[in-house]
Amino acid sequence: MINQTTRAIGLIGNPVEHSLATFMHNAAFKHLGLNYVYLLFNVKKENLNKAIAGAEALNMVGFNVTIPHKIKVINKLDEFDLMANLMGAVNTIQFKDGKSKGFNTDGPGAIKAIEEVTDLKDKKVVILGSGGAARAVSFQIAISGINDLVILNRNAKKAKSLIYDTENLLKTDNFLENEDKNNYNINPNLHFNYGTTDSVEKELKDADILIDTTPVGMYPNNNEYPLATSEMMHSDLIVNDLVYNPIETTLLKEAKKAGAKTIPGTKMLIYQGAESFKIWTGVEAPIDIMEKAVLDKLTKKE
Template sequence: MKKVFGLLGHPIGHSMSPIMHEAAYKNMNEEATYVGFDVAPDQLEHAVKGIRSLGISGCNVTIPHKVEVMNYLDEIDEEARQIGAVNTIVNVNGYLKGFNTDGRGYIQSLLTVTESLTQKNILVIGAGGAARAVISAMAAHQPSKIVIANRTEEKAQILADMFSDVSASIQVLSILEAEKQLGDFSIIINTTSVGMSPNVADQPISLKNLAEGSVVSDLIYNPLETVLLKEAKQKKAHTLNGVGMFVQQGALSIEHWTGHFPKIEPMQEVVLSQLKKSK
């Protein structure tokens, strides 16, 4: 019998998860299909009950349900609990366990452009859910320090305090101070939506003081190359868009569901092809 996996979100019409997952299952010869479920916020509890009653093998969870869905699951993985959000649900005979693959997916992507995070000074721009997932996964790689810069410093400090028990040094700067000290960082990561389509002219931080040879990463993948990444490339930095994170987090979800890690290439190819078509 063909397994059914899905995506809970609202809205989900723009999501590339279905085509990406279908490409992975085809390559794996996995008898499975992936369906997008547009679930209004007031229907989330009923949708989660539906996972059990319909025998859906697993689901991804996206905006705006990643936090609220935790209230309706039987168990939350420790990593997801620390991040404070779930993006993957595994159904084992009606017992639903929540995981979060965003942070580890991002790190796997980041390590394609830098050999190691150990003893690196890392700047994270933003203090939302994506920043929380990234910092949670990065802290285990023993960076020298992680600095959070956000338009609202109070929000950045709240996020930093959440990770007070990790071994990495986590500090807070204003965007202005981060711009002044930019040359001290070997990795700069934008976790905000600033620069995302349709507001493609926007940029979250000035790169005037960027050090040559540093890594500038943007979690955005539409457009594929944001203004931030274009300027970073002109300044001879290594750049990374959000496609890798999107693909890797999906692959880690598939591993949770099937026990096998899929090949990344077919998933990435179909995502890039779709993004180029939508230009």
């Protein structure tokens, strides 16, 4: 129940109406008896400065940030955590002690979803796409003990650029000298490769994990032809589609035909949300409650 001491948290972006974050976070607040409310704010590019200043003035707890503000918002904040700074993108903001601090929880969220199913150590990972989500995942996965990272995109130049940035991340002084470096597991023999999506079949032959960061198959294009089909996959493969609506995308249906294990996009959505939740509240998020809220909403929509 909203009362005189309720604190506000929200999502800024354009558009935001499709977001499931309100259901996920408000269910978690209610379950734990925390006096917060999560709201959606449609903020145009030209109003980003005003939105950040206004939130601080109104003593808001923080924001999630989505398209098109993840990169531009970084210039409006006082501080950043290491990965948000190196990535150049923010999806979570905390307002505390008169300062605004940016974080990126997309990468950790993706890794936690995969680690529910398998250990990443010494694995070969193929990522489809090279946009913002691919950037967050590739940076995080490169420090998770994998042996091979391959990025495939329709535009090979974009895939090459992301591989270059990811490889150079590991050489960054700020990264290597960070006090939390012991939390990272960097394989000294990590091998990088890139190519076009024409190479999917070839790269999947000995791959352990496939992560699709593209919007292929996203609602309302539920039946869009996937970038990888069952004939390209094998039964030891783990397939993670970051699209969460529909819950079972055409890619995941193809993976099941091949006998591969599947990870729906709802998992990353929930885990990145749980990371943000802890940043704002200092409390561990109730994963099961958040997941139920998301699945209930998606099932009703379908």
